[in-house]
Amino acid sequence: MTHSHTSLAELYDVAVIGGGINGAGIAADAAGRGLSVFLCEQDDLARHTSSASSKLIHGGLRYLEHYEFRLVREALGEREVLLAKAPHIVRPLRFVLPHRPHLRPAWMIRAGLFLYDHLGTRKTLPGSRSLRFGARSPLKAEIRRGFEYSDCWVDDARLVVLNAMAAREHGAQVQTRTRCLSASRNLDHWHLQLERADGSRFSIRARALVNAAGPWVARFIEIGLQQKAPHGIRLIQGSHLIVPRLYEGEHAYILQNEDRRIVFAIPYLERFTLIGTTDREYQGDPAQVRISEAETDYLLAVVNRHFKRQLSRDCILHSYSGVRPLCNDESADPSAVTRDYTLELSSNPGEPPLLSVFGGKLTTYRRLSEAALERLAPFFPQMGPCWTAGKPLPGGEQMSDSRTLAIQLREHHAWLAPELAQRWATSYGSRAWRLLEGVDGPGDLGEHFGASLHAREVDYLCMQEWAREAEDILWRRSKLGLFLNAEEQERLRAYLGTTARQSECRVLAP
Template sequence: MPHLPFASPIAEVYDLAVVGGGINGTGIAADAAGRGLAVFLCEKDDLANHTSSASSKLIHGGLRYLEHHEFRLVREALAEREVLLAKAPHIVKPMRFILPHRPHLRPAWMIRAGLFLYDHLGKRKRLQSSRGLRFADDSPLKAEMTRGFEYSDCWVDDARLVLLNAMAAREHGAHVHTRTRCVSARRSKGLWHIHLERCDGSLLSIRARALVNAAGPWVARFIRDDLQQPSPYGIRLIQGSHIIVPRLHDGEQAYILQNEDRRIVFAIPYLDRFTLIGTTDREYQGNPAQVSITPEETDYLLRVVNAHFRKQLSHADVLHSFAGVRPLCDDESDDPSAITRDYTLSLSGGAGEAPLLSVFGGKLTTYRKLAESALAQLAPYFPDMGVSWTASAALPGGEGLRNPTELIDALCQRHAWLERSLAQRWATSYGSRVWRLLEGVTTQADLGEHLGGGLHAREVDYLCQEEWARSSADILWRRSKLGLYLSPAEQTRLDEYLKRLTPCPAHMT
């Protein structure tokens, strides 16, 4: 490649360089930094910009994975529900799921057996067990659906889970650089020599004793194009799309809907006023950065929901949609829904060579266990590395937090002028870090300009200073979901406000 004038290294040598700012990359960076390693993480876009913010927002065992006999994955995921509830009670909450019984699809005995396994495969302390249901006349489901089942899983703000792991990494000394692309990396004299390019075109170089490839949908391409090596595994890109519609039913319960093709679709209460419906499973061949829902997927999701609910939806009811690409390890399955959601870690590097660890597959729920497995594989290269620690450590904002309701009450008590709805959003976004956001605030005027949807200048400033936010999309769709509440004119005003700020740094160390 041509010579480029890369800047001097930011640090002489890092222990670990992580490429990819999704849930796996930030999870590994946080775990490694907490064990005393010097960590550098780069993400070519915003944190959680792609797959990790395009999920169904669930921390779940994966009830349907039992049909594919993925018992280890389900057991691990079920146990992680309780761990994440304790680590981040502000962004993770229990949720009950109702599964209407449709006798022509799966017999009742099969569902009961699956739910029995679901209740007992993993540790369950805080979540209720499953039970059978008889639907009353006021059920939102169609009259022919008279019985079903109910079980527990959890809801999560997926993008904020990524943010909190990046913050945890930074607070343990990691250097986190967003909008910074890894251009190339080469082994030399027992180290990785890594060249990077920021979004403003400036260049820098670092060195690291080990390299982690957590590039998600780009994991195989990164190995092939940027490292110029053959990839040890193939990747199947599976598109999952969702739609958001006005609230479909009362209550806080979600619905899991069985379709004729034996796939399932979730209908999940979302942000008080909406219902999130998804997901689909289809092969995707294009650029992962340009994925979007197809008309056929919208038709599919509407058809499944309309087959179950009394209230009928049309395309006019779709307020918003999003799509992501799940990078699943190619197991040569003919059915996209049957491809394993388990993760595969590939470690390469001969004697005297710096190791490369590549992450293939994985799911949001098991990111912490994946990070532990990654550090276990790298442990021989770092004999002084600390022990695992993340199982019992709170994520930022979860420190000392038992119940978000207590925090909401405390906020309203200290700030009598504060609307409870805003206190609730802050408490369930920032947890105990909300006190940092409100440092020096004594009146509503101290929040600065109201930019719409309960978003004030003070919060925007905080997100730029503390959470790597730089654009309105960062703020409205990943740090929050206020994009559903702000008008186009208000979004334009936010863009104008951000332009007036001192440019936010791409990295925070």
Template structure:
């Protein structure tokens, strides 16, 4: 079944961080926007990152000063706009002189401190490690610097929510199966991936923000050549019970010139990654290999007293990063910068295609792309996102919000209140409105996941499956049993 719909200004294909960023920015400038995503929001690359808001210290070695400068500047903006899902983090870099001399690291950290203005984050310094610390005894000195942590999947969902608030239509589980130009309009066919129903739309401009599928969308959907090719690189991470009790993250150097992060994660775990492996095939099917797991364990064991094995891994994930293809060099040297190509515009409906990018610069990418789009819409409003809080982010400090939430809901368990603040910010009140006790939260699915939260995620954040909830809207999957997840899915099936 196919039905006709009115003309919209902009159709965005891709529900990752770049697509939702562009949809949010464009909708806020007054354009009518539809975003379609063939799966769940953030279901691919954007939920499988190292979960860092960082300038990219190692990119300085590859002379990507412009990328690092942009990323450093964006850290501060993002940390202010989403204090519930992002916060500052200190990183410790153990020094091993046979890998990089101290002067080189000091120079890099000096640039890191001064390439962009800092207001929230402390500068770098040298440190000495003591025998009672978590590192092996022969590592005695190192460095500290600041970056930020982010819940990557929630960043995407909240950006989509902000786009919807500004008037955008967000269509998940909806695939763009055909896009053809007809003069100054694009004819678009979208297919509901659950029902098979097709709908036809017309739009004045089209954005291809399909991430790892950006090139294939040209051949499969538009049947025109892609102006650029991407290089698909798989990055894998493992999660293990925490290997130290310190609040700092560690950045570990390795003899192959790669670096590995060890990041405090969800209170009780350590997140370790990432690898860089050339990848071919369906990005959705990317999984960690035994060799990657062994590699990550080996580097951790070389640095830490607490040793880990593949048997300690409680969860792993792999994401395929769509990097710009420079046709040479190792995977870790491929640029993380972004570009976008514009086709058409005078007599033909414009097409904007996004290539590359990283989470830290997503807002800047979206702003630059929307600036370019708005050349075709002279009535559009000005830039606006730099100082705009994401939904739930209209507060300054997590501790103060936690105190306020606990003061109003004194019966709320401490760990649940803390998780709500770190997940929903001020939107926690929307979940708890009218609740007077733990029992009033509804059915309990395990690990402090209650019916009222599940209903909120279904009704307001496009959650459909148990996987959407336990791995993207939250990370409760780390604590739930298989039977709990099946019970949750059975409950969600009643919504259909």
């Protein structure tokens, strides 16, 4: 890393604005190629769009209808790559597509699934097949036929955190709750003005600037850089509902609606079903997005049209919304706006480059990151080659699957509750061993906050994963917000609020 011995601000090769999946992915890729990297995020990692997804690593079956073959091929190929990179947080999932003949004829779905099976490389995921539903099906009696195919599930917020950890382990500086106020070109580098949550300010310099601010990408160009944005951004709101488990089995459903959109019903944390998503234009502040009454009605109606068990608003345990910042392709229908990404490089000869990321989806973040580094390569002739395809993310090292790991954890720590061993295996992978260093029994796990959350894990998340507030832990690092009651959540807040703990976490943070 370049350390300046004068009073000048620290100089990095690349500064990345935005700690969502694209920013974290680009930072990890760049750091692993030997570049010095600075990443800042105005809130918590994955605080906005990246934790509000349908939690799928999927090729995007419906994108075939919009002829997005390049995007689908790239996404299909990434399923196997991410399964190997992060077997703890990514797992295969079978999808059942009930056939609705008046919406799409069977030949069309068969043709789509044939393409889906053969467009991208598929080594471990089984192919598609036709199904017949009997009397015991949870679907309504008139739905007798369907299809089944493979995709993958992912813990979206953890995918972001693991990429930020990978960046840090390759020498990157990662600063959360740090806003970039402005950036200006200064001869051969950028000069960035930054502000921490406590109001203190500092500046850094960088040879290249990457704007991965997601929904704020255009606003940052206009306000932070005082330039005109090269593309319009359309903010498309997607909302999800979480309800008690709607059906037995470990498969998901992909439901076709009369408006030709699709809605997923996905098994979630063993006790719930996740339902989503919607597609509507959003005009407001991306940080204030909330599910609307109309979206709630829409999702319930699609599910109730398919399943015998009917849902009402009383069944909703939780909901969440995010905005997808999609490149404005002038499409009239929000669900037809391309999910593909656009990388915009602006640099005149002799000027430091600005790379802005428009659009993109969780599944293809790694390929987007590679493409971003390819665009920056001319400015960094010393940069190393692509490396992320074959390297595991933190916790994915020496690991086959989380079930086996949970068994191994309990073989070494017989006192460990099976539920806790399983949750740690699926959250932290092989890093779960670090949580157990020097722990000889349940008493060493510290204060118990509820569900299976103890002080030991909370301290680990503060020290290793940039957690600061209860929400970071309850809704992003874990999904235990669904299991802890209000009083338990309050105890966690009190524990995190002790100033000694905050400073201790900062001192110990690597």
